Amino acid sequence: MAETTSGRSIVDIQNVWKTYIMGDIRLDALKGINLTIEGGEYLSIMGPSGSGKTTLFNMVGALDRPSQGRVLIHGVDMSTLDQRQIAYLRCHNIGYIFQSFNLIPVMTALENVALPMVFAGMSRADYTEKAAAKLKQVGLGERLHHKPFELSGGQQQRVAIARAIANDPALILADEPTGNLDLKTGTEIIELLKKLNAENGTTVVTNTHDHKMLVASDRVVDLRDGDIDRIRMRDEIEIHEGTITGLDVGDHK
Numbered sequence: 377m378a379e380t381t382s383g384r385s386i387v388d389i390q391n392v393w394k395t396y397i398m399g400d401i402r403l404d405a406l407k408g409i410n411l412t413i414e415g416g417e418y419l420s421i422m423g424p425s426g427s428g429k430t431t432l433f434n435m436v437g438a439l440d441r442p443s444q445g446r447v448l449i450h451g452v453d454m455s456t457l458d459q460r461q462i463a464y465l466r467c468h469n470i471g472y473i474f475q476s477f478n479l480i481p482v483m484t485a486l487e488n489v490a491l492p493m494v495f496a497g498m499s500r501a502d503y504t505e506k507a508a509a510k511l512k513q514v515g516l517g518e519r520l521h522h523k524p525f526e527l528s529g530g531q532q533q534r535v536a537i538a539r540a541i542a543n544d545p546a547l548i549l550a551d552e553p554t555g556n557l558d559l560k561t562g563t564e565i566i567e568l569l570k571k572l573n574a575e576n577g578t579t580v581v582t583n584t585h586d587h588k589m590l591v592a593s594d595r596v597v598d599l600r601d602g603d604i605d606r607i608r609m610r611d612e613i614e615i616h617e618g619t620i621t622g623l624d625v626g627d628h629k
Contacts, residue, residue: 471540
């Protein structure tokens with residue numbers, strides 16, 4: 377299991393800019409973002425289309441490099457690492473969950489979950505046992521040998537979550553994890569992520585439009601036009617049936 381990092385900084389984003397140049401046009405997707413993510417917290421990044429939330433999310437996961445500024449993960453400046461070192465960091469310290477599941481269709485659930493362990497150099501006996509345990513942890517202990525087309529959308533996302541926690545990462549990044557799921561299944565996935573966060577001390581960062589994610593989040597970072605509009609703590613958001621107080625729903629679709 378990953379070392380619990382509660383109360384310690386796991387990601388530091390320092391004055392990060394991301395600029396795209398298209399001919400004579402300059403587009404600043406991020407404008408001097410400063411954000412610290414503490415170990416063990418559940419943080420959601422929200423904002424309207426074009427706000428920069430996906431760009432920020434990619435910075436958190438070392439999937440992109442800033443034009444200016446620094447991104448530190450566990451105190452290590454990502455700009456000082458080469459591609460091999462970043463690949464190692466991703467494999468051992470970060471788990472990724474995608475909206476479209478990204479499972480390999482010809483592989484069983486067990487094989488999909490075992491894949492990151494194979495890349496990490498684990499033996500066949502060890503990764504087979506551990507992959508089965510991860511699937512059991514997400515409620516799919518009876519679906520080890522099913523391929524993705526034999527599973528529901530919710531079950532496929534559970535396989536994706538099991539794969540994300542395969543190497544016991546300190547940080548899970550979930551990109552619109554409920555985007556392709558119905559209301560009930562989406563709620564179940566949110567509850568599962570929160571359970572992993574609470575029981576394992578795993579830091580969870582989501583990029584989401586889903587207002588149900590507010591229930592699970594310790595903090596919500598609202599982006600607008602490439603900058604942080606506001607950061608809200610969970611107790612600042614009151615959620616009632618059909619109403620979310622403290623959220624401008626019209627601006628955060």
